[in-house]
Amino acid sequence: MTSHVIADPNTTPATQPTRGGWDTLSANLTAEAPPIADREDLIVTIAPRAAHGHPAVFFPDHAAIEIDGDLLTIDPRTARPDRLADRARYPAVWGAFTHECAHAQHSRWDPPPVANPAVVEAAMLLEESRIEAAQLRRRPDDRHWLRASATEIIIGDIGGPNAAKTLPATDYAAAHTAALLLARVDGGVLDRAECGPAAAAAEKILGTAKLEALQAIWQAAHNTGDEDAARMLDLGQQWLDLVGPDPHADPDPNSILSAAISEAIANIRKAVNGEPVPVDPADAAREAARLAGTLATAAQQAARQVFAKTDSTRKTRAPYPKERSAARVLARALSTASQRERAVVKSTSMVPPGRLRMRGAMAREAQRAAGAIPTAEPFTRTTRRATPIPPLRVGIACDVSSSMSEYAAPVASAAWIIAQAAELATMPADTATVTFGYSVTPITYPGTAPTRVTEFTCPDGEHALGPAIDALDGALGLSRTENTRLLVIISDGCYWSAARREAQKRIDRLRAAGCAVLWLTPDDDDRDPLPNTTVHVIGDPATTAAAIAKAAVTAVRHA
Incomplete structure (x- = not known):
């Protein structure tokens, strides 16, 4: 075993090739090293046949990292390592780079010149999992990339693919394999199940007691400080005392250890290939902003289409005295709820x-x-x-399918009461009401206090709740966090699956933005409100207006 850390000051890193895009890629990797290694002085070189026979190496005396470009399966001129999604095209290379950055930050101890080379070799073997465990404590999101490169690094540390296929079943080889695979399980990089074959073979060769003693050594290494050379050399001596020196046994193509390593490596590769690539926070933020802009534009367009309609076929009537009284009572309640201590x-x-x-x-x-x-x-x-009061926005969507016919009159009354109360309240408030069936139709309009109550019937058999929510969102800004927002849906929820899915997406988006969603549903056995809403069962349709008013006052009080 040779170390990934080349401490000989006379060994110099390779020079950057000037053709084929390797120099540009080396410069880009150098620019990405500081946040990963938490140091600003590293120089990274990636080139074919670099890294002295390893996937990658670190030169502490030169503050340099060298990566074997033969591992890169893409044209280096196309690589954009500044983009996290692009790193998924060469995960093993990025993982090897991350591993060497971990060495650059955490391999801060140097063995004295007089140290036993066999002890130093054992200590450096323990160093491999120690620095990865330390890296994960500092940067947990690096785990995916360390896993992606683990197979290449482990095979390289065993001696290459041919050596891995013919590794003799000696105590030394079994302990070496355990330090490379099982120690990474305890370090949090690999999973226990995927390394099960190697664990079983190591236990069979070493015995349970010796394997447990070796595990205690590498676990102690994981808890050793980055600069504690004495402790690492002591652990190396303990390892050597248990395992002994390399017996240089003949290769064995039928070794149980080789078969176990092959199976464990295959398990790790399969697991890594099935894992999702970590999401770059910057990319996620850009995508969220783009999606939010698209949704906001669609909602505003839906609002323009819906509230541009005027339905002259619907009857209107003068409000009843009790409706006028209810509007004044609700206006006072909203004004009182909006008062804050100075x-x-x-x-x-x-x-x-x-x-x-x-x-x-x-x-x-x-x-x-x-x-x-x-x-x-x-x-x-x-x-x-005075403490500023967020404006109140209340959107009401009423189902006009035939099963909701007894709610038509109470909802028409509630829509007028809420709109009138918003006009009378001292706090800034705005409301709008739509019905949804085959299409979406306005009942009350944002920014207006209707003088008459618009009546409607419930003849439809479809449920366009998704477009209704879009229209109310676009008209009232229900997804804008600067407002106190309440969406009221009055329906039994008995929809086709496609309509439910589309409505659920919009409800979840509004809830994530902090908009309260109240679902008023009839008291019958067929009701099926959508999840992520506050459900209120109404036994008497006449109490619809009171339920909405109570929810609106509560929203203002807790704004």
């Missing part, structure tokens, strides 16, 4: 107005007497400022 702000100043503090006055006189520029502020005053 914020108290205390400040100091050099001059009045304010209350004179003797300690401040004495400090100011002392400063003046000493010939210093007076900075003490002896006057204090208290001011009270």
Whole structure:
């Protein structure tokens, strides 16, 4: 076994090739090293046949990382390592780069020249899993990439593919394999199940007691400090005492250890290939912003289409006295709920107005007497400022399928009451109401207080709830966090699966944006409200307006 850390100052890194895009890729990897290694001085070189026979190596005396470009299966001129998604095209290379960055940050101990080479070799074997465990404690998201390169690094540390296929079943080889595979399980890089074949073979060769003793050594290494050379050499000596020196046994193509390694390597590769690539936070933010913009544009377009309609076929009537009274009561309740205690702000100043503090006055006189520029502020005053109230936005969507016919009149009444209360309340408020069936039709319009109650019937058999939510969102800004928002859906929820899916997407999006969603449903056995809503069962349709008003007041009170 040879180390990934080349401490010989006389061994120099390879020079960057100037053709084929290797120099550009080397420069790009150098630019990506600081956040991964948490140091600014590293120089990275990737080139074919570099890294002294390893996938990658680290030169501590030169602050350099070298990567074997033969591992790169793409044209280096097309690589964009600054993009996380692009790294998925060469995960083993990026993982080897991450591994060497871990060495650059955590391999900070140097063996003395007089140290036993066999002890140093054992200590450096333990160092491989130690630095990866330390890297994961510092940067947990690097796990995917360390796993992706683990097979290449492990095979390289065994001696290459041919050596891995003919590894003799000796104590030394079994311990070496355990340190490369099983120690990475305890370090959090590999999973226990995928390394099961190697664990079984190592236990069969070494015996349970010796394997447990070796495990205690590498676990102790994982808890050793980056600069504790004495401790690492002591653990190396313990390892050598248990395992002994390399017996240099003849290759054995039928070794159980070789078969176990092959199976474990295959398990790891299969598991890594099935794992999702970590999402770049910057890419996720850009995609979220793009999606939010697209959805907002679609909602605004839906609002323009819906609220541009006027349905002259629907009957209107004058509001009843009890509806006028209910609107005034709700307006007062909204105004009361919106009242906040004035914020108290205390400040100091050099001059009045304010209350004179003797300690401040004495400090100011002392400063003046000493010939210093007076900075003490002896006057204090208290001011009270009004706390701004977020505007209230209430959108109401009523199902006009035939099963909701007895709710048509109460909802028409509730829509007028809510719109009128928003007009009368002292707090800024806006409401809109639509019906949804085969299509979406407005009942009350945003920014207006209707003088008459618009009546409607429930003749439809479809449920366009998704477009209804879009229209209300676009008109009222239900997904905008600066508002106090409430979406009210009045329906039994008995929809076709496609309509449910589309409506659920919109509800989940509004809930994620902080919009409250109240679902009013009839008290019958067929009701099936959508998830992620606050469900209120209404036994008497006449209580619809009261239920909506209570929800609106609660939303304002807790804004």
